[in-house]
Amino acid sequence: MNAGLRRGGGLLLLTFVGGCSLAPAPRMPAPVVEMPEAYDVEAPAADAEREAQRWWRAFDDPTLDRLIDTALTENLDLLEAIARLEELRHRYRIARAPLFPALNLSGDANRSSTPANTGLGSQFGGDDGGDESPFPGISFDFPDRFEFTTYSASLGFSYELDFWGRLRNESGAAVRDFLASRGDAETVRLTVIGSTISTYLEVVSAREQLTIAEDNVDLLRERADLTRERYQAGVTNTFELYAIRQQYRTAESNLPGLRTAVDDAEGRLALILGRYAGMIDDLLPADLAPAIDVTPIPAGMPVSLLEERPDVMAAFERVEAARLRVGARRAELLPSLTLNASGGLQAGEVDRLFYVDQWFTNLIGGLVAPIFQGGRLRANVGAAGAQYEQALIAYARTVLGAYREVRTSLRQFENERERYAQVIEQVADARASLESQLERYQSGVGDYVEYIDARVNLNGAETTRVLAERGIGEARLAVHRALGGAWVAEDVEEAAASENEGGGPTLPDEE
Numbered sequence: 001m002n003a004g005l006r007r008g009g010g011l012l013l014l015t016f017v018g019g020c021s022l023a024p025a026p027r028m029p030a031p032v033v034e035m036p037e038a039y040d041v042e043a044p045a046a047d048a049e050r051e052a053q054r055w056w057r058a059f060d061d062p063t064l065d066r067l068i069d070t071a072l073t074e075n076l077d078l079l080e081a082i083a084r085l086e087e088l089r090h091r092y093r094i095a096r097a098p099l100f101p102a103l104n105l106s107g108d109a110n111r112s113s114t115p116a117n118t119g120l121g122s123q124f125g126g127d128d129g130g131d132e133s134p135f136p137g138i139s140f141d142f143p144d145r146f147e148f149t150t151y152s153a154s155l156g157f158s159y160e161l162d163f164w165g166r167l168r169n170e171s172g173a174a175v176r177d178f179l180a181s182r183g184d185a186e187t188v189r190l191t192v193i194g195s196t197i198s199t200y201l202e203v204v205s206a207r208e209q210l211t212i213a214e215d216n217v218d219l220l221r222e223r224a225d226l227t228r229e230r231y232q233a234g235v236t237n238t239f240e241l242y243a244i245r246q247q248y249r250t251a252e253s254n255l256p257g258l259r260t261a262v263d264d265a266e267g268r269l270a271l272i273l274g275r276y277a278g279m280i281d282d283l284l285p286a287d288l289a290p291a292i293d294v295t296p297i298p299a300g301m302p303v304s305l306l307e308e309r310p311d312v313m314a315a316f317e318r319v320e321a322a323r324l325r326v327g328a329r330r331a332e333l334l335p336s337l338t339l340n341a342s343g344g345l346q347a348g349e350v351d352r353l354f355y356v357d358q359w360f361t362n363l364i365g366g367l368v369a370p371i372f373q374g375g376r377l378r379a380n381v382g383a384a385g386a387q388y389e390q391a392l393i394a395y396a397r398t399v400l401g402a403y404r405e406v407r408t409s410l411r412q413f414e415n416e417r418e419r420y421a422q423v424i425e426q427v428a429d430a431r432a433s434l435e436s437q438l439e440r441y442q443s444g445v446g447d448y449v450e451y452i453d454a455r456v457n458l459n460g461a462e463t464t465r466v467l468a469e470r471g472i473g474e475a476r477l478a479v480h481r482a483l484g485g486a487w488v489a490e491d492v493e494e495a496a497a498s499e500n501e502g503g504g505p506t507l508p509d510e511e
Contacts, residue, residue: 021165023327024388026320029396055485056193058293059473064200066283067273071196072189074274081188088181095174098167101159110150116143151353154344154360161339166331169324176321183314190310192272194481198474199269204288205470206265209463210258216459217255220248223452230449292469293476294417306402309484315391315398322384322391329384332377335369402482409478416468416475423461423468430454430461 056068072078162168227244230236266284267277306312343361347353370377437454440446 022330081185085185092174092178096171104156112148152346156342158340161337164331169328173321173324176317180314180317183310186310201473202265206262208466224248315395319391322388326384329381338366340364405482409482413475416472420468427461430458
């Protein structure tokens with residue numbers, strides 16, 4: 001019974017020791033702990049929900065949807081990131097392998113032939129006529145050579161008992177590295193989507209500006225011709241004539257730059273899509289008219305939404321990887337026990353190799369404890385601890401930067417909404433002025449020149465509208481990118497409730 005108790009106690013001790021981990025306890029840097037609960041943005045609540053995975057559909061533009069679908073399958077940066085992620089997945093499997101026993105199957109054939117008068121054979125009279133035998137009164141009949149032939153087939157086994165959690169911590173760190181790389185790949189994906197949307201908005205804006213500018217040049221050319229006729233008739237003076245000509249020449253000189261801007265934007269969009277410049281006509285119709293979404297951002301958006309940002313997730317996973325490596329380096333200061341075993345069949349002839357009675361076994365247990373390493377192991381622990389501190393600082397910096405980006409993008413979006421509303425009123429006034437001048441001209445009261453001037457003014461307002469539409473699109477995109485994708489009204493409410501109950505950000509559960 002005492003032996004049974006000893007065996008049971010030994011198993012409990014082995015289980016306890018085998019579950020040890022020398023990694024430091026998880027902790028959060030001070031800036032993350034002190035983070036506010038919500039953003040101070042004054043905005044009415046939004047009713048529309050956003051699809052979390054395909055958030056760009058909020059722009060309600062089929063052309064943009066096709067462009068993003070193409071970019072997600074053909075963008076070279078994204079394909080490279082996926083390949084890096086695949087590499088990390090295999091590296092994780094490499095780091096995880098020592099947690100399991102290693103088995104090796106081997107087959108050997110050994111042929112040995114040595115002279116009998118060398119080595120140990122020479123001490124037993126195998127020296128071809130020595131003067132004295134090592135065993136008086138006993139004679140030996142030694143062959144001229146010793147010849148041996150051995151065939152063997154064996155299965156080898158090796159395993160390191162992970163008492164101090166070194167292997168588990170190394171494996172856990174590899175998992176965290178993989179998760180961090182997955183966050184990096186998601187960051188690349190978000191960047192590709194954002195670049196596609198931003199460049200698409202630029203293409204649309206550049207095309208519309210070019211169309212308006214070409215129409216403006218035609219109007220100003222007609223206006224200059226009418227002014228010349230009025231000058232020749234003595235109705236106007238040279239100052240007005242040259243002023244109108246200057247305005248016309250200036251508008252005309254802007255056309256080449258606008259054409260270059262269109263070509264450049266389309267070329268960059270082609271590069272994002274993994275295509276040659278000039279080969280995306282099948283994805284870009286001639287008439288682009290994206291819908292402008294001015295839906296306000298939900299009020300009281302909780303800071304916990306930052307956890308959805310892939311760069312924040314990646315930074316946190318790197319903190320955990322560094323923490324686990326501290327435990328692995330600490331475990332290297334303690335003894336390690338390795339078991340090696342092999343068993344198989346051995347015979348001097350091939351036809352007897354698979355006889356059951358030819359079996360053999362070997363079992364070796366090795367205990368290694370570091371005594372003096374010149375300070376290398378303790379320096380490894382210190383370096384791992386310093387890397388852990390660096391990861392914590394980098395995580396805090398990432399969170400602070402993410403908070404700033406979200407706060408700035410929210411305020412920018414509200415400012416762009418206000419600007420867009422003012423520009424729409426400006427366009428409405430310009431259009432009303434044009435309609436009034438047209439009525440005056442048709443009724444014979446107004447002058448045709450005044451009608452042309454009203455059209456030029458409307459084109460100026462339309463150009464401002466185009467820029468404002470791009471600005472509000474870029475601002476909404478900045479909010480999406482800052483939050484790591486999409487926001488959903490229900491998720492905002494749930495996250496806010498979780499923040500209030502939990503009393504602040506918490507560490508995710510360890511895997």
